[in-house]
Amino acid sequence: MILITGAAGYIGSHCALCFSEYGLDDILIFDNLSTGHIETVYELQKINPKIKFIQGDLKNKEDISSVFKKFQIDSVIHFAALSQVKESVVNPSLYYSNNVLGTVNLLNSMIENNILKIVFSSTAATYGEPKYTPIDENHPQIPINPYGSTKLMIEKIMDDYDKAYNLKSIRLRYFNVIGADEKIRIGEWHNPETHLVPNILKSVFNKTSEFKIFGNDYDTKDGTCIRDYVDVLDLADAHRLALDYLNKFNKTDVFNLGTQEGQSVREIFNISQEVTRQEINFKIVEKREGDPKILLANSSKAKEILNWKPKRTTFDSIKNAFEWEKVLFDKLKASN
Numbered sequence: 001m002i003l004i005t006g007a008a009g010y011i012g013s014h015c016a017l018c019f020s021e022y023g024l025d026d027i028l029i030f031d032n033l034s035t036g037h038i039e040t041v042y043e044l045q046k047i048n049p050k051i052k053f054i055q056g057d058l059k060n061k062e063d064i065s066s067v068f069k070k071f072q073i074d075s076v077i078h079f080a081a082l083s084q085v086k087e088s089v090v091n092p093s094l095y096y097s098n099n100v101l102g103t104v105n106l107l108n109s110m111i112e113n114n115i116l117k118i119v120f121s122s123t124a125a126t127y128g129e130p131k132y133t134p135i136d137e138n139h140p141q142i143p144i145n146p147y148g149s150t151k152l153m154i155e156k157i158m159d160d161y162d163k164a165y166n167l168k169s170i171r172l173r174y175f176n177v178i179g180a181d182e183k184i185r186i187g188e189w190h191n192p193e194t195h196l197v198p199n200i201l202k203s204v205f206n207k208t209s210e211f212k213i214f215g216n217d218y219d220t221k222d223g224t225c226i227r228d229y230v231d232v233l234d235l236a237d238a239h240r241l242a243l244d245y246l247n248k249f250n251k252t253d254v255f256n257l258g259t260q261e262g263q264s265v266r267e268i269f270n271i272s273q274e275v276t277r278q279e280i281n282f283k284i285v286e287k288r289e290g291d292p293k294i295l296l297a298n299s300s301k302a303k304e305i306l307n308w309k310p311k312r313t314t315f316d317s318i319k320n321a322f323e324w325e326k327v328l329f330d331k332l333k334a335s336n
């Protein structure tokens with residue numbers, strides 16, 4: 001059985017979906033539902049009735065150690081984390097206890113039960129301000145916010161656990177994740193939402209919330225920031241390949257996940273207008289603190305070693321995200 005922590009959230013739920021559709025369907029979801037949604041778990045259970053769900057919190061050692069006693073877990077995919085950069089600056093204590101302490105409890109329970117394989121959801125935020133671009137896995141890791149620091153600390157803890165206890169981990173460092181399930185059963189659902197694509201699309205439904213572009217005088221082709229947008233289903237597939245690699249080679253490793261194609265905020269906005277066939281209102285506002293002008297992945301290692309092939313175009317991703325926003329809008333309207 002595969003334990004997926006945080007699978008009631010955005011990326012974890014798409015990973016559970018991808019694994020289920022691939023026939024890796026013996027899945028246990030562990031989530032405290034602090035930012036994830038029980039509705040997402042129910043959707044996943046409709047798709048794959050074998051999925052089991054435990055509501056628990058990694059901060060409570062007993063919650064997670066009892067899972068390993070009760071179920072026969074072979075490997076772990078670990079998503080459960082808080083992931084809002086701004087919130088992490090305002091409330092670092094929340095982030096260190098939730099992300100770092102929570103992961104230590106998870107890893108200790110794994111060691112106690114002799115489960116020594118984990119795929120970990122890391123981030124480009126561990127690199128901090130880019131020293132060169134595109135960023136490869138050897139780029140210095142100097143995070144500029146507590147969120148990035150928590151993920152880097154976890155990577156270091158995993159190194160130490162490898163040396164001492166033989167725990168093997170694959171760390172996947174994500175760039176900017178977008179998109180939704182192609183059948184629109186699940187999608188991105190944050191509250192509050194801070195990410196670019198859902199914010200653009202939400203402004204189509206909510207006429208009072210005008211979409212804001214954070215700065216247009218960066219030293220880039222059109223003055224707006226450039227990011228590397230990768231589809232959530234392609235990303236989910238990389239987790240399947242990473243687990244396969246771990247099972248085959250029993251080796252700790254790290255991979256960037258991005259497409260290596262940079263797109264500006266303005267370009268994403270234009271594609272969103274194309275997808276929605278609407279003129280979307282926007283205004284240019286001040287730069288957001290801590291936004292590097294360009295973040296681009298060198299992801300050739302994942303392509304070569306994991307044989308990862310991201311398939312979806314940005315247009316596809318935004319189209320699925322738009323269809324999902326419609327579903328979410330109706331869902332939220334009905335619950336009000």
Ligand code: UFG
Pocket residue numbers: 083085123124125147175176194195196197199200211212213214215225226227265288291295
């Ligand atoms: N942006 C806007 N308006 C918005 C939201 C975003 O102009 O309403 C811009 C940002 O300034 C940035 C780009 O769109 O230039 C992307 O912003 P996101 O907030 O969507 O994503 P980030 O690049 O800030 O963050 C992502 C992940 C983080 C991770 C980081 C790694 O969401 O979890 O990449 O550097 F830490």
